[in-house]
Amino acid sequence: MSADIDIDHVTIRFGDFVAVKDVSLKIAGGEFFSILGPSGCGKTTILRTISGFLEPTLGAVRIGGKDMSGVGPNKRPTALIFQNLALFPLMNVADNIAYGLRVRGVPAKQRRRKADELLSLVALPGTGDKKINELSGGQKQRVAIARALAVEPQVLLLDEPLSALDLRLRQHMRTELRAIQRRVGVTFIYITHDQGEALTMSDRVAVMNQGVVEQVGDGRTIYDQPATPFVASFVGENNGVSGRVRTLADGFAEIETPLGLIRGRDGGDLAPGAVATLFIRPERLRPEAEGVKAQVTATAFEGHQTHVQLVAADGHKLTMSLGRDLGAHLLTPGMEIAVGFAPADAVVLAQAPR
C-alpha cells in the first residue's frame, strides 16, 4: 500500500534559474514526511517532480524502487492534493471522489460505494450528493483528501493544503490528517512553510532554503540541534548573536561578541578565529544575577508565557520567554536586568559557507 521514495541527486532548472540544487532524500514507506521552507525555496518544485508534472534536469526520482523518468502524472502511484484543492465544481461530492475510479473504468455502483466509504473515513458521511460550493472550507479539505485516497495511491503528496483554513480549523485538521495517515498507512509527503504543521504532524522534516536541503531529522532534532544558521532562525524563535570563535573545548565553543564572551555547544565546522553565530531560544534565556546586561523595552503577556523584549548594552535586541511562575510580572519596561543561559542550551554555528 505504501512505497518508499528515493530522490537521488535531483537538480531542477528553469532556464538559468536553479530551483532545486542537487537534493537527495530517502523517504521510507508509510512515513509522514514534511518539507519545510519559505516560499520560493523549491519545495513545491520537488513535489511536482515526485508527482510527475516536472522532470528533473539531473538526477532521478524512484518510487518503490522504480525509476519514474518518463512516467506521466496519470501513470504514477502518487496522488496530489493541491494548495487550492482543485475540486471539480461541476461535479457533486461523490463524483469528485470517484473521478479517479471513473477514469479507471470502475462501474458506477462500485464507485459510489467506495466514495461513501471514503466519506466515512474523512468524517463526512452522507454528503455524497452535495455540491462542492455547499461545503465549508474544512469539508472541502476532507473531500480533497478522499478524492486523492480513492485511487489508492502509494504516496500522497500534499501542497500546503491547510493554508486557506482559519487557525482553529488548521490545528484541528493537523490532528485529523495525522490520524488519517495512520489509518491508511500511505506515505505522506507534506509541503509547508508553517513550522508548527511540520513539527506536530511529521515523522521527519526536511528544511529547505534556496533550493537546498539544509537539514533532515525529526522535529525535536531540528528544533534542539539545528545544523545551520538558517534552520536555527527559520524553525521556531531564536536569538542570534554573532562573533568570532575564541576557544573550542569539550564540545563547547566560546565566542567573542558585542555582548561579551559567551559559550554554547559546538555546532560543528568551527575553527578558532572563524565567524560564528550563537543561537539561544527565548525560552532558554533566564534573568540572572550575573550575565548580559540588558534593558526591558516591552513585555507581552500570552497566558502560558510572557515574551520580554530586551535591548542589550550595544543595542542588540533579544527576546526572552518566561513561564508564569518565573516572575515575568515583576518586569516592567525600562528596568535594567541581567540575563543568562546554560551553555548546553545554546548552539554555536559556523556562518554558512555559501
Place this chain on the structure above:
Amino acid sequence: MSNAFTAYLIFFGPLAVVLVFVLAAMAERRRAGAAAEPDFFARNGWPVAIFLIVAVGVWMLVMIVLPALYMVDYSFHPKLPPSQRGGPRDIYTLANYRYFLFGSPTDTSQWNSTHLYAFWITIFVSVLITIVNFAVCYPLAYFMAQVARPAAVTRLMLMLVVPYWINEILRAFAFRVLFGTGGVINEILIGAGLIHDRIDFLGLDVALYAGLTYAYVLIMMFPLYNAIESLDRNQIEAARDLGAPWWRIHAEIVLPHAKPGVASGATLVFMLCAGALAAPLILGGPKTLWFTPIVYDRFFQAFNWPQGAAYALVLLMACMAFVLIVMRLFKVSLSEIAR
C-alpha cells in the same frame, strides 16, 4: 397600419418610452424614501441618467423594435403600388408565406422546392460550418488559454486579428482568386501533379463554405478562449494526476467548464452564417443555393418588399428556433451565453 400612423409611432414612440423610464425612476425614488439607497438619478447624476434613458429608449425602439415590427407588418401585406397602399386592397394576408412554401400566392398543390431546398441547405451548411469552426478553434483556444506563454498569446492574437482589418468584400474576392479555376490552389495541385483537370471549387461551393468558415473564426475564437482561460489550471492537473488521459480531461473537465463559451460562440457563428450575404453573393457559383441571396432578390430584383420581409422573418424564426432547441439540448441558459 397606415403610413401616417407609422410616422406618429416613429416620432412619439421613443418619447413615450423615455417618459415611462423617467416615471419609473421617479417612482423608485418615491418608494425608497430619503433614507434609503440613492435612486437612479442620484446614483448617476441628472445628465448621465437622462442620457442613459434617452439612449436606451431610442436605441431599443428605433433601432431594434420598430424596424422589426415594421417588417412583420409588411410581411402580411400584399405587394401594392404606393397609390393603393392603405386602400381597400391593402388587407392582411398570408400570401407571402404561402409563396415561400408553394411557389404561388394562391395555388397550394406544389411545393416551392427551389426556395425550400435553399432554405434547408442554408440551415444545414450553417450547422456544419459552426461545427467545423468549433473543431478548428477549440485546440487553438485551449493552447492559447492554458498552454502558451503570455508573449506567445499576444502574438497569436495579433495574427488572428490583423487579417480581419481587410474588409469583407476584399477578403471574399481574395478567396475567389484563391479558389478560382485559374487560382492559386488549382495551380499548386496541377504543379504538384496531384490533379490533371482543374477543379471548379466555386461551382462546387467549396470556396463559399471555406470563405464562410474563415469569416467567423474570430467570433468562435474569443468566447471559447475566454471560457477556457477562466478554468483553474489545477483542475486540469488534478484530473491528470487522478489518472485521466488527455481526451477525458477535455471531455469531462475543460468542455463542461467552457460550455457557455461554446454555446455563445456557436450561436453567433450559426446566426451570422445563416444570415451572411456578401460571401454567398461573391463566392457562390452560378448554381449555388443560399437563402439570403434569395431574400435579397425578393427585395431588389422582384421589388416585392412584403415577400422579402416574409422570407427574412422565416429565416429569423428558423434560426431562433434552432438556437433555442440546441440550448435546451445542451442545458445552457441565455444568461450563461451572454456572460
